[in-house]
Amino acid sequence: MVSAETLLFVDWGTTNRRAWLVGPGGRVLEEHADARGILSVEPGGWDAAVAELRHVFEDVEPRLTLMTGMVGSNRGWADVGYVPCPAGIGDLVAKLHWVEADAVAIVPGVCLREPPRADVMRGEEVQVLGAVAAGLLPPDGLVCHPGTHTKWIEVADGRIVGFRTVMTGELYALLSKHSILSDLLAGEAADGPAFREGVEHGLGNCDLTAELFQIRARVLLGEAAREDAASYASGLLIGADLRAGLGRTRHDVVHVVGRPDLTALYAAALDQTGRRAERLDGDRAVLAGLQRLAETVL
């Protein structure tokens, strides 16, 4: 099937891949998700991996294929670098990396250099700048993108002017899979008194590496319920995440973009700081971003 009118959007992460076949006006015709993250692609296997995706969509030949995420990292198809802050959507377009002229491009990441601070993002910039362009986010504000590596992103005049990464999701995963806390963290974390107590401690001037061990000690001594441990630990790490991300910012509203289950927990935690969370589904944001980039290119 040849379709001159369709676009193929790919959000290609480390362990997973999502793709959307999009028609005129940004209408999603079909979507697909699989576990073919970049680490599963052999060197030299990128053309085949993209052909596989096209096959999923009945061998479509899209007018344009746009890719975002870790596919543009030093472990991906090509290391497409980073655009420095402040970065607007025009800066991403200017630095698109064309792996096939006028047909297949990878979006660059965004970096921050303020020695000794340094930070990088790859993927979130498309969501945030796209959502701003589509009117889903305001041109000035604070965006929180929770996940493996939570991003706190300051947007001003529609550009990313600064950001900070917090290793919250990854640390929780390490603790629940491999640490002495793993049996305690086997359950699901949920909002409630234990979660909120954790948030309170994490927001405070706490010593995180000491607080983590306390989770085990309290259960061993019968001072806390075993079934509350996952929610408390999640609250503790999310509280510390908020502390790092909010810093000295003065925003009353935080725009939380991501998976609905995660944004709900962050909204609950933000509520404890007296701030209001505006939630936006991450899929809508990434689609808006890739659509806006495509429109600029075509």
Next chain:
Amino acid sequence: MVSAETLLFVDWGTTNRRAWLVGPGGRVLEEHADARGILSVEPGGWDAAVAELRHVFEDVEPRLTLMTGMVGSNRGWADVGYVPCPAGIGDLVAKLHWVEADAVAIVPGVCLREPPRADVMRGEEVQVLGAVAAGLLPPDGLVCHPGTHTKWIEVADGRIVGFRTVMTGELYALLSKHSILSDLLAGEAADGPAFREGVEHGLGNCDLTAELFQIRARVLLGEAAREDAASYASGLLIGADLRAGLGRTRHDVVHVVGRPDLTALYAAALDQTGRRAERLDGDRAVLAGLQRLAETVL
């Protein structure tokens, strides 16, 4: 071989086991270390695991076998509980758990209950109280026992009056084995400018989960040398450990007990806070502790 005069001391941890055959006056006749930690012992296999040890020492039948460490935990031979703070060596003797009357005993741990704070130790109490009894540590002071779970122990009048656990070594191991930082942390950490910069950040009011990601970002952007990452990360976690452990204490001297490679790094970090570290080898401390307990029992 029957030897009515010998004692068998065992420091039985989660993954490793050390044993000493001790003669009159506490003289070490022979020592042994293997990887038969408590997790390698099948349920019901404890008698055999101890017989195995005796066999290593030519089937000795010691007058007394004293065991300390995780062998007394809920995953060990018997859950022998904890003595509450303040705890002296007499409290450990009073609560020895005899698995074989007058012949084989497991030393209890020590716990702290000051809600919402709670903490536990199992093994370090023998080292600290034994070293105090043997005159290797003063009866009043602050002891730091670095490791997987660093313990900061306040001693007053020869008793443990309070302590705090910090999950430093375990967190470093999780990050270097399983995280996005693992390739950067493959090298050995050593004292030097990168280590000291990490200590400085860790001692400060930093957001640890954000600082950890910075390690990767700085290397990606060429702001820091890849080969410095392990030392910097180690410094960062040890700095945060000191911050948690020193808290509001006013000790000019900290007694650092443990493996010489680790105590050296902690001594360097303590030096940055203007405190003096007195180092004591952990093996000497555990032997002193078990010897003192044995003398009290016999």
